[in-house]
Amino acid sequence: MAVNKIWVIVDRQGEKIAPLSLELLTKARSLGGTVEGVTWGDADAIAADVGKYGATTLFNVGDLAGGLPGPPVAAALAAAISSSGAPDAILVPHNYDGRDIAARLSVKIDRPVLTNVVGLEETEGSLVTEHAIFGGAEVLKARFTGEGPAIFVVRTKSFAAEEGDGGPAAVTPWEIPDLGATGGAKITDRHVEESEGPKLDEAPVVVSGGRGLGQADKYSMIEDLAKLLKGAAGASRAIVDAGWVPYSHQVGQTGKTVKPTVYIAAGISGATQHMVGMKGSKNIVAINKDQEAPIFSIADLGIVGDVHKVLPKLIEALQGRS
Amino acid sequence: MNVVVCVKQIPDPANPGKLTSDTHTIVRDGKLILDDSDAYGVEMALQLADAAGGGEVTLVSMAPHGETSGLRTALAMGAAKAILISDDELAGSDALSTAKVLAAAIRRAEPDLVIAATESTDGYTGTTPVQVAEVLGWPSVSFVKKVAVADGVVKADRQTETGYDSVEVPLPALVSVTAGVVEPRYPSFKGIMAAKGKPVEELRIGDLGLDASQVGAAGARQQVVSVEPAEARKAGEIAVDDGDGHEKIVAFLEQLKVI
Numbered sequence: 001m002a003v004n005k006i007w008v009i010v011d012r013q014g015e016k017i018a019p020l021s022l023e024l025l026t027k028a029r030s031l032g033g034t035v036e037g038v039t040w041g042d043a044d045a046i047a048a049d050v051g052k053y054g055a056t057t058l059f060n061v062g063d064l065a066g067g068l069p070g071p072p073v074a075a076a077l078a079a080a081i082s083s084s085g086a087p088d089a090i091l092v093p094h095n096y097d098g099r100d101i102a103a104r105l106s107v108k109i110d111r112p113v114l115t116n117v118v119g120l121e122e123t124e125g126s127l128v129t130e131h132a133i134f135g136g137a138e139v140l141k142a143r144f145t146g147e148g149p150a151i152f153v154v155r156t157k158s159f160a161a162e163e164g165d166g167g168p169a170a171v172t173p174w175e176i177p178d179l180g181a182t183g184g185a186k187i188t189d190r191h192v193e194e195s196e197g198p199k200l201d202e203a204p205v206v207v208s209g210g211r212g213l214g215q216a217d218k219y220s221m222i223e224d225l226a227k228l229l230k231g232a233a234g235a236s237r238a239i240v241d242a243g244w245v246p247y248s249h250q251v252g253q254t255g256k257t258v259k260p261t262v263y264i265a266a267g268i269s270g271a272t273q274h275m276v277g278m279k280g281s282k283n284i285v286a287i288n289k290d291q292e293a294p295i296f297s298i299a300d301l302g303i304v305g306d307v308h309k310v311l312p313k314l315i316e317a318l319q320g321r322s
Numbered sequence: 323m324n325v326v327v328c329v330k331q332i333p334d335p336a337n338p339g340k341l342t343s344d345t346h347t348i349v350r351d352g353k354l355i356l357d358d359s360d361a362y363g364v365e366m367a368l369q370l371a372d373a374a375g376g377g378e379v380t381l382v383s384m385a386p387h388g389e390t391s392g393l394r395t396a397l398a399m400g401a402a403k404a405i406l407i408s409d410d411e412l413a414g415s416d417a418l419s420t421a422k423v424l425a426a427a428i429r430r431a432e433p434d435l436v437i438a439a440t441e442s443t444d445g446y447t448g449t450t451p452v453q454v455a456e457v458l459g460w461p462s463v464s465f466v467k468k469v470a471v472a473d474g475v476v477k478a479d480r481q482t483e484t485g486y487d488s489v490e491v492p493l494p495a496l497v498s499v500t501a502g503v504v505e506p507r508y509p510s511f512k513g514i515m516a517a518k519g520k521p522v523e524e525l526r527i528g529d530l531g532l533d534a535s536q537v538g539a540a541g542a543r544q545q546v547v548s549v550e551p552a553e554a555r556k557a558g559e560i561a562v563d564d565g566d567g568h569e570k571i572v573a574f575l576e577q578l579k580v581i
Binding site: 013014018068070071074095096099100102103104106107108110111112113114115116123128132133134136137138139140141142143144145146153180181182183184185186187188189190191192193199204205229237240241242243246247248253254261262264271272273279283284285287291296297298299300301302303304305306309310311313314317318321 | 443449452456457462483500545560578
């Protein structure tokens, strides 16, 4: 099977296309065949960029009337598949709305989903995915055996986003079928939590804290250091579970994947759950009391020491420079 | 208000995971424990049922070999009863098959609300809860970090990339909750003793009207091509802090031109 057609779910970040969707468009373009985008909201505003990254058509589900994207986008995809045929693959961003869309679509068309995809290539006529398992210690390759379309939910930073030279994508409206009870969830208010500095998964420097900080209020050291390095503050699952830090800061298997130039892990032992989300960082600095901590096995610079001593001195030294 | 919590019993994540050599599925032979991620959903369900002034919390779980040790933990926290689906035909089930099985069991319990974790700690596909909602034909709110129920409506705060959305949804509905959403209680001694006598209904797929072709490895329609060691990252310089650890980090950052 050559790849004839791929659909890419185009999500937003603010007014712009989410970086992860640009990565998916770039990947789809490299696999050959026709690339078509699927979005909602104001499609005209992004049609030029979607085209530049390789899609010829941008299907638009339109205004969601305050509803969450999962049910209407999945229903519109299923309706389009049943009326005019399925693409070979549908690439879905591994984010909050993406997973809702993939989950509902998979039930509607009774096709399985492969999630946590970090690599995708055509091999001997089928699309083979890569998945990092056991904290990234092993790479598992998988493929679908049944009929398509293959639904792939792809993690951020798996592919680089590169512009092509395509003209604007042609916007084609899709109607939303009757959703019945499934469309019952409505957004009544949106809250933007102001965070200074770059986003966790785009920051060139990420400073993360873990259980070794001892108590919740010590996380301020992580935030201070991140700010001084113009980076973002991350966290291990242990301290998110403990309620010290919101889930949005979590780095790892169940959180964000980050690949910064420098990753500083402070008081993090390096559970497999955490390592899978950060071992792609270009440089890793680890500070931990326990010389045997697994994090040291992947650190370019490891400091065996107490974070309560090292971090304040590091913060002071950096303050002295700025 | 009756609440179902979907819980998963998994191998202890503190031990290294393993895949079977033939089917490349996760080895689940040893003792299974309640997935830590699920303790938040159980706690949330108990609090919501309390706040509603009554109703039961029922656990629904799918596990091999009639495994109940993780269920007993959640029953000890205060859940009233459990439905366990255990069947050799389920070996190798993917998220979609699992969702079909869980949804069929949930229908028997006739809950007003279903709660699940956003994803399991071992398989972490993260699609099962919303697949369950779609099989049931229900609305769902995923990645919820705060939830309250009043007058038949769920009010939930849903995580977004930039903050959170306030979302309202009429019952019946499914919500998936993130970790840290509430502080799970520790089972009391009394709770642990009481849990031993609480009912666990064990079902096979036939009891749910499901066919072996829809579930298990046959229903998964996907295969593992290979499993190989990832390119190893080498450890670099490791130094014991003698009061100069921060200087080494500053020098390293300078060398990388980050500062």
